Amino acid sequence: MTAKTAPVTSPRVGRRRGPTSTRDGVLAAARARFASDGFAATTIRRVATDAGVDPSQVMQFFGSKDDLFAAVMAIPATALARFDTAFEGPSEHLGERVVRAYLEAWDAEASESEPLMAMLRGAVVNEAAAAALREFIQSRLSHGMAGRSGDALLRAGLAASMLIGIIVSRRIVGVPALVAADTDRLVAAVGPALQVLLVAPTGWRRSA
Amino acid sequence: MTAKTAPVTSPRVGRRRGPTSTRDGVLAAARARFASDGFAATTIRRVATDAGVDPSQVMQFFGSKDDLFAAVMAIPATALARFDTAFEGPSEHLGERVVRAYLEAWDAEASESEPLMAMLRGAVVNEAAAAALREFIQSRLSHGMAGRSGDALLRAGLAASMLIGIIVSRRIVGVPALVAADTDRLVAAVGPALQVLLVAPTGWRRSA
Numbered sequence: 001m002t003a004k005t006a007p008v009t010s011p012r013v014g015r016r017r018g019p020t021s022t023r024d025g026v027l028a029a030a031r032a033r034f035a036s037d038g039f040a041a042t043t044i045r046r047v048a049t050d051a052g053v054d055p056s057q058v059m060q061f062f063g064s065k066d067d068l069f070a071a072v073m074a075i076p077a078t079a080l081a082r083f084d085t086a087f088e089g090p091s092e093h094l095g096e097r098v099v100r101a102y103l104e105a106w107d108a109e110a111s112e113s114e115p116l117m118a119m120l121r122g123a124v125v126n127e128a129a130a131a132a133l134r135e136f137i138q139s140r141l142s143h144g145m146a147g148r149s150g151d152a153l154l155r156a157g158l159a160a161s162m163l164i165g166i167i168v169s170r171r172i173v174g175v176p177a178l179v180a181a182d183t184d185r186l187v188a189a190v191g192p193a194l195q196v197l198l199v200a201p202t203g204w205r206r207s208a
Numbered sequence: 209m210t211a212k213t214a215p216v217t218s219p220r221v222g223r224r225r226g227p228t229s230t231r232d233g234v235l236a237a238a239r240a241r242f243a244s245d246g247f248a249a250t251t252i253r254r255v256a257t258d259a260g261v262d263p264s265q266v267m268q269f270f271g272s273k274d275d276l277f278a279a280v281m282a283i284p285a286t287a288l289a290r291f292d293t294a295f296e297g298p299s300e301h302l303g304e305r306v307v308r309a310y311l312e313a314w315d316a317e318a319s320e321s322e323p324l325m326a327m328l329r330g331a332v333v334n335e336a337a338a339a340a341l342r343e344f345i346q347s348r349l350s351h352g353m354a355g356r357s358g359d360a361l362l363r364a365g366l367a368a369s370m371l372i373g374i375i376v377s378r379r380i381v382g383v384p385a386l387v388a389a390d391t392d393r394l395v396a397a398v399g400p401a402l403q404v405l406l407v408a409p410t411g412w413r414r415s416a
Contacts, residue, residue, distance in 0.1 A: 040248040040333050124332045124379055125248050131382050137383045155397055157385040158374060162398075165373020166366060173331055173338050175345045177365040189405065190362055190370075197401035 023061050026051045030058075031072045032110065034118035039069055039126040064196060073119055073132050078112045079105045095189050095195030102163040103183050106171060120168060139162060159197055166190065231269050233259045238266075239280045240318065242326035247334040274336065281327055281340050286320045287313045303403030304395050310371040311391050314379060328376060336355055345369060367405055374398065 023181035031048035033042045044065055048055040058203040077174070087094070106113050120127030137160040166186070170178040178186075226391035229333035241250045256263040270276040295302070302320055314321050327344070332335030345368040374394070378386040386394075 001215050026260040030264065038333055121332055124329055124376075125246055128357050135378060137381070138385060151393075151397065154385045154389055156382050156395070157377065158394070158398055161373040161377035161383065161386065162370035163373070165369040165371070165376065167334075168373065168376075169345060169365070169369035173342050173345070175342050175365050175369065177362045178345060178369065179363055185359075185362070186366070189359065190366055193405035196404045 018100060022051075022053060024055065025062055025071055026053060026068075027071060030039065030068050034069060034072055034122065035114040036117075037121075039118075039122035039129060042069075044068070066126075067178060069122065070116070070128050073122070073133070074115060074131060075119075075136060076112045076115055078108065079116060082108075091199045093195070093197055094192070096191030098159060098198070099163065099171045099187050099190045099194055100183065103186060104168065106167050107183070117171070120208065121172065133164075137164070142151055155197055160196055162194075162197075163190075217387050230259075230261060230265065232379055234261060234269055234276075235268055236280060238276050239322045239326060242277060242280055242330065243322040244325075245329075247330035247337060250277075252276070264320060266292075274334075277326070277330065281330070281337060282323060283327075283340070283344060284320045286316065287324060290316075299401070299407045301403070302399065302406055304399030306367060306406070307371065307395050307398045307402055308391065310375065311394060314375050315391070319374060325379065328372065329380065341372075345372070356395075363405055367402055370402075370405075371398075 012109040017096050026047065029049045033047050033050060037046075044058050047057050047068070048058045051058070058068065062071060082101050082105050091189075093118070106116055119129050123133040124130070124164070137157055149192070166178065169175040183187075234255065238255045241255050241258060245254075250273070253265050255276070256266045259266070266276065270279060290309050290313050294305040297305070314324055327337050327340050331341040332338070332370075336387070343416050345365055373387065377383040389397075
């Protein structure tokens with residue numbers, strides 16, 4: 001069992017101190033810009049300005065906006081560890097653990113949350129982001145559901161999709177009732193429903 | 209209690225037969241294009257070509273791409289009736305009824321499903337679409353939850369967000385496990401979970 005998240009230092013945007021740190025600075029700037037503005041509204045020129053370099057240097061490192069976006073899109077190892085940990089352990093409270101893992105990943109420090117937010121903001125308009133999200137939903141949770149029976153893959157995919165729906169409503173669309181609720185309240189409301197989806201029908205029954 | 213959906217004839221894209229039908233033709237073409245390509249990738253020129261008119265006529269009717277999109281984005285009355293009907297009646301099977309209403313609205317004929325799909329595809333990149341989706345999630349389901357107690361508004365917003373997550377995964381992102389499942393299978397898997405979210409904790413209890 002590993003720690004919930006390994007601390008990862010986030011390279012801040014800064015003056016270049018050589019090829020490697022310039023490239024890292026461009027990546028950090030792109031990650032922040034794609035996460036906040038989305039794929040369509042982000043320009044090479046804006047990323048270059050944020051990173052304090054010339055647009056030609058961004059092109060030299062990454063070739064195109066699509067390639068720059070692809071470099072930003074990798075799912076962070078800290079997020080993967082977080083989701084794996086949520087699926088470890090007993091079926092009891094699995095729903096709550098998965099809900100909390102999702103909410104916390106998108107609320108985590110920039111190095112973890114920005115690539116995830118960039119993926120969500122890009123998924124509707126950019127095929128690379130859509131492919132990354134598809135792969136994430138289909139294979140990440142099926143990994144977590146390995147060994148569980150029946151239509152576990154479908155149920156895992158539905159759970160991931162539903163949790164991403166909550167994050168989009170809360171963080172991108174800004175639905176007031178969801179923005180106002182803190183993590184604990186959301187976990188309390190959604191956890192039992194996810195438990196029924198992922199573990200049912202054995203763990204719950206109708207009492208009426 | 210009204211019928212589940214009132215049939216609405218969908219004006220097809222066609223040759224102009226006067227100002228009114230030209231405007232309707234442009235609207236139908238825009239609706240289809242925003243639904244399939246999204247807001248960012250849709251151009252006035254392309255809509256004009258689809259409708260068989262000159263781009264200047266599109267501008268004359270609607271002024272801008274933003275205004276054209278706003279005209280397309282109205283939630284269809286058939287969809288509103290569908291969601292209201294799902295919330296009518298007993299709490300028993302409420303979860304299943306709501307899941308089915310969502311899946312069927314986005315699978316309905318073009319006049320109902322295309323404005324909904326345009327709203328989803330546009331919500332990440334266009335503020336008008338985001339506002340429409342926010343309003344839809346916040347007020348439409350709170351209307352349905354009127355008279356229910358406690359944190360009913362939050363739970364209704366969460367349910368709507370989760371169902372929209374499923375539709376995005378299935379229809380836009382294309383997650384294989386969700387694409388392969390038919391409506392009945394999705395209702396069977398998700399209905400009990402939504403029931404717990406919307407009606408719990410009174411209707412269900414842990415049996416273990």
